[in-house]
Amino acid sequence: MTLLRNLGVLLLMAAWVVAAHVGSAGWGNADFNTAVAVLPVIAALFMALWRLPQWAWRVVGALAVLGMLAWFWPKLRHNVPLLYYLQHLGIHVALGVFFGRSLLGPGDALITRMARRIFGHELSDRKVRYTRNVTLAWTVFFFANALVSTLLFIFAPPAIWSVHANLLTGPLLGVMFLVEHLWRLCVLPPHERPGIADIVQAYRRESVQRSARTTPPPTA
Template identity: 55%
Template sequence: MSLSPGQLLRGLAIVVFIAAWAFLAHTGSAGEGSGDLSVLLGVAPVVTALGLLLWRSSHPALTGAGILAMLGGLAWYWPTLRENIALLFFIQHLGTNLALGTLFGRSLLGSGEALITQLARAVHQGELSERKRRYTRRATLAWTLFFLSNALISTVLWLFAPHDVWSVFANLLSAPLLAAMFIGEHIWRANVLPPEERPSIAQVARAYRMRNQQKAPATDLDTPQPPANPS
């Protein structure tokens, strides 16, 4: 399937953004460049995640107080963060991989379905072959091991290697490793599943959004809610 010029431009913009972020994170971890910019890059993911959680709160006072507390804490600790930029990026990298590893891994525990199995079921509107269930569970395990391995390697390099070496792995190689994992899973999927059981990235993204919408609590439990549009 050919891509439109708009899709190509968006893809190129994403690649440039990721490359610039990785370069700035690497130089910041090495003590080069603007300290304030490096701190901003280091705290941006956490601040964004916390901000979104607070924004979704149904209590405006709690949202406002939380945002003010977060901004106040940043202002208070900003000088300390500027003196520990490499540690800040280490915590960011470690926390991200542990969080993603936990997200995938915890779905493998108990009697529930694996995360990728849940997404596949949403894409195929509840119908999955045994072959598809087996593949999606193994793929969930593969992604769990990928993220946890990243966290382990990052920790070992941080503790026992020069920080420049750690930064190459954590900041410069993270995106290529993630891309390689996606490519590897795509090749694996193409070899074990027929075409009709291989959804596109857009279908998976739509299924993930639908899954999150279905998990969100209804605003009024007494009012019947319309079913989600599966298209």
């Protein structure tokens, strides 16, 4: 059952990538392309509304989102490539800020915090240095990809930008993970290398704790 669910998720992601590429390049039905473009944004807004403590505000917020979507739909359907660009740019800038801001100030870098959740609070100086450098590397990656996306969107045909944004972003992430893995093998001894499952669990715990800090308590 797990295998089938994972396969279904992969197929759904592949279908979305193809649909996003078609829409970004300006091919196909404008309404369908617009719907695919705004779906992640609408889903994120509804998830944010769901975290509101009162049902009334959730309903009002949902109606406001749907009303604005209907109001701006004619303009949105004529700017489908821009929608995909803003989505791609926003995700990369947000991730760049998410990783990068942890490098500011006296606290631990993001991946250093995750390492502490895996190995406990005691980390060697080598491990702290490595995790901080990896956090910096991911920060540079996200901002660099956002810059390349912007330059291609401005100066290249939409189809070329779409290849980079929709078809190459996933493989580029895979290459980045591979480079990080090889780097880890070179600079860390075996007992200081976390497994993939450990990394995923640490990221989930970090996300849960961050969500708990930002979610307001429910009201009676």
